Amino acid sequence: xxxxxxxxxxxxxxxxxxxxxxxxxxxxxxxxxxxxxxxxxxxxxxxxxxxxxxxxxxxxxxxxxxxxxxxxxxxxxxxxx
Numbered sequence: 086x087x088x089x090x091x092x093x094x095x096x097x098x099x100x101x102x103x104x105x106x107x108x109x110x111x112x113x114x115x116x117x118x119x120x121x122x123x124x125x126x127x128x129x130x131x132x133x134x135x136x137x138x139x140x141x142x143x144x145x146x147x148x149x150x151x152x153x154x155x156x157x158x159x160x161x162x163x164x165x166x
Contacts, residue, residue: 086102087099087102087128087129087130088104095130095131095134096130096135096137096138096141096162097130097138099124099134099135099138100137100138100141100142102128103118103138103139103142103147104142104145104147107142107147107148107158110159113158114158114159115157115158116157116158117144117154117158118148118156118157118158120155120156121135121136121139124138124139127142132164139156140155142156143156146159147159
């Protein structure tokens with residue numbers, strides 16, 4: 086969970102949580118990553134914080150986004166609309 090007393094920014098904490106879930110197989114290749122709204126509720130973080138964490142996952146190559154469908158774990162064919 087997010088530690089509000091930590092000196093580590095909340096978006097980095099959220100990014101670390103999501104990265105661990107991807108690497109451990111909780112979110113498998115091709116599976117949908119929780120939405121910004123779901124992350125704000127689950128992790129008790131703000132919308133911009135969740136957006137920044139998801140953006141960093143994309144920049145790390147761990148996820149990709151399909152407009153209108155959401156973000157998915159990299160390593161599988163993108164879903165078609």
